[in-house]
Amino acid sequence: MPRDQGPRSISLIGAGRVGSTLTTLLQRRRHRILSVISRRPAAARSLAKLVRARKASSSVRDIARETDLVIIAVPDESIAEVSYELSRSAPLVWSRTAVFHPSGVLTHDALSDVAACGATTFSLHPIQTFPQQIKPRQQLELMKGVWYGFEGEDHARGLASRLVRDLGGRMVSIPKEAKLLYHVACVFASNxxxxxxxxxxxxxxxxxxxxxxxxxxxxxxxxxxxxxxxxxxxxxxxxxxxxxxxxxxxxxxxxxxxxxxxxxxxxxxxxxxxxxxxxxxxxxxxxxxxxxxxxx
Ligand SMILES: NC(=O)c1ccc[n+]([C@@H]2O[C@H](COP(=O)([O-])OP(=O)(O)OC[C@H]3O[C@@H](n4cnc5c(N)ncnc54)[C@H](OP(=O)(O)O)[C@@H]3O)[C@@H](O)[C@H]2O)c1
The missing domain is CATH 1.10.1040 (N-(1-d-carboxylethyl)-l-norvaline Dehydrogenase; domain 2)
Structure with a gap:
C-alpha cells in the first residue's frame, strides 16, 4: 500500500491541459515529479523542464522506477489502454504505487490492469474546465478552491484527500454507480x-x-x-x-x-x-x- 503522508514521487502520463496543471501545482507543493511521458516527445520534454522532472519520454517503459504515484491524464478513450501498457512494461514496485486518472465519467475500473498488479487505484476529477484558449498561468489561478470528485478504493481516500489539499482544492466522494450522473451534472453546469x-x-x-x-x-x-x-x-x-x-x-x-x-x-x-x-x-x-x- 502506498504511503499517505509526505511528498510523493510522481510520474505523469499525458502532458496535456489537465496533466500539466496538476503536476505543476503538486510540484509547487514539494512533491517530486520524476518522469513525464507523452506521445509527442517535445510535449513531454517541455513539461518535464517546467516541473523539473529528470525523465521525459514517449514510452511508459521509461517511467522512473522510484515512482509511487502515477497520474494517467490521457483522453478517456486511452486510459484503459495506457493502464494495460503500464501493467505490461513499467518497471514499478506495484505494492507501493498508486495510480489515478482525472476522468469525470470513468471509474477506477478503467485501471483494472494495474490494480491486478497490486497498485492502489482511484479516479480524481477536477470539477473545473480547461479550455484550450486559456494560458497555463491563468489555468493555475482557476484551480484555487476547486472541488475534486473522488471515486475509488476505500484505502485510497486518505492519499487522495492529501493530494487535493496540496492542490488547494476540496474533495467530494462519488459512489461508483453515480459517476455517470455526476458527470452529466458537470456537463450541464459547464458545457x-x-x-x-x-x-x-x-x-x-x-x-x-x-x-x-x-x-x-x-x-x-x-x-x-x-x-x-x-x-x-x-x-x-x-x-x-x-x-x-x-x-x-x-x-x-x-x-x-x-x-x-x-x-x-x-x-x-x-x-x-x-x-x-x-x-x-x-x-x-x-x-x-x-x-x-x-x-x-
Ligand atoms: N479538458 C477538461 O476540461 C477536463 C476537465 C476535467 C477532467 N478532464 C479529464 O482529464 C483527462 C485529460 O484531458 P485533457 O483535457 O488534459 O486532454 P489533452 O489536453 O488532450 O491531453 C491529453 C494528453 O495525453 C497525451 N496522450 C494521448 N494518448 C496518449 C498515450 N497513449 N500515451 C501517452 N500520452 C498520451 C496527449 O499527448 P500528445 O499531445 O503528446 O499527443 C496529450 O498531451 C481526460 O481523462 C479528461 O476527461 C478534462
Missing part, C-alpha cells in the same frame, strides 16, 4: 451552460445587440441567485408566469427563424416547467397548455 449562452449570443446578434454584454447582469444575477438558493425559487420568465401566448409566439417565431434553437427552447422549457410544478402555483389547465406547446 451546456456555454451552449445555452451561445444560443443567447446568436439571437442577441440577430436582434442587433453587440453581443452578450447587455445581458451580463441578467446572466450573472441568475447564476448567483441559483447558486445561493433553490433553482425552483429563482426561476422567473414566461414559463414561471404561465404565459401561454408568449411561449406560443416564441416557439412559432423560432421554428421559422432558428429551428435548432427552437427545438432547444422547447426541451429546456420543459425543464423550466418541471421547476414550476415543484414550486406549485400554476393551475393544471395552464400546465397542460404549456406542455402541449412545448411538446409539439
Amino acid at each position: 451546456y451552460t456555454v451552449a445555452v449562452l451561445g444560443a443567447a449570443h446568436a439571437l442577441a446578434l440577430k436582434a442587433g445587440l453587440p453581443g452578450l454584454e447587455p445581458l451580463q447582469p441578467l446572466i450573472e444575477t441568475s447564476v448567483r441567485l441559483t447558486l445561493s438558493g433553490d433553482p425552483k425559487d429563482i426561476l422567473t420568465g414566461p414559463v414561471a408566469r404561465g404565459s401561454v401566448r408568449t411561449i406560443r409566439a416564441h416557439v412559432n417565431g423560432l421554428s421559422v427563424e432558428e429551428p435548432l434553437i427552437g427545438d432547444a427552447y422547447k426541451v429546456i422549457g420543459m425543464l423550466a416547467l418541471e421547476l414550476v410544478k415543484q414550486r406549485g402555483g400554476l393551475d393544471e389547465k395552464r400546465i397542460r397548455e404549456l406542455t402541449d406547446i412545448l411538446r409539439r
Whole structure:
C-alpha cells in the first residue's frame, strides 16, 4: 500500500491541459515529479523542464522506477489502454504505487490492469474546465478552491484527500454507480451552460445587440441567485408566469427563424416547467397548455 503522508514521487502520463496543471501545482507543493511521458516527445520534454522532472519520454517503459504515484491524464478513450501498457512494461514496485486518472465519467475500473498488479487505484476529477484558449498561468489561478470528485478504493481516500489539499482544492466522494450522473451534472453546469449562452449570443446578434454584454447582469444575477438558493425559487420568465401566448409566439417565431434553437427552447422549457410544478402555483389547465406547446 502506498504511503499517505509526505511528498510523493510522481510520474505523469499525458502532458496535456489537465496533466500539466496538476503536476505543476503538486510540484509547487514539494512533491517530486520524476518522469513525464507523452506521445509527442517535445510535449513531454517541455513539461518535464517546467516541473523539473529528470525523465521525459514517449514510452511508459521509461517511467522512473522510484515512482509511487502515477497520474494517467490521457483522453478517456486511452486510459484503459495506457493502464494495460503500464501493467505490461513499467518497471514499478506495484505494492507501493498508486495510480489515478482525472476522468469525470470513468471509474477506477478503467485501471483494472494495474490494480491486478497490486497498485492502489482511484479516479480524481477536477470539477473545473480547461479550455484550450486559456494560458497555463491563468489555468493555475482557476484551480484555487476547486472541488475534486473522488471515486475509488476505500484505502485510497486518505492519499487522495492529501493530494487535493496540496492542490488547494476540496474533495467530494462519488459512489461508483453515480459517476455517470455526476458527470452529466458537470456537463450541464459547464458545457451546456456555454451552449445555452451561445444560443443567447446568436439571437442577441440577430436582434442587433453587440453581443452578450447587455445581458451580463441578467446572466450573472441568475447564476448567483441559483447558486445561493433553490433553482425552483429563482426561476422567473414566461414559463414561471404561465404565459401561454408568449411561449406560443416564441416557439412559432423560432421554428421559422432558428429551428435548432427552437427545438432547444422547447426541451429546456420543459425543464423550466418541471421547476414550476415543484414550486406549485400554476393551475393544471395552464400546465397542460404549456406542455402541449412545448411538446409539439
Ligand atoms: N479538458 C477538461 O476540461 C477536463 C476537465 C476535467 C477532467 N478532464 C479529464 O482529464 C483527462 C485529460 O484531458 P485533457 O483535457 O488534459 O486532454 P489533452 O489536453 O488532450 O491531453 C491529453 C494528453 O495525453 C497525451 N496522450 C494521448 N494518448 C496518449 C498515450 N497513449 N500515451 C501517452 N500520452 C498520451 C496527449 O499527448 P500528445 O499531445 O503528446 O499527443 C496529450 O498531451 C481526460 O481523462 C479528461 O476527461 C478534462
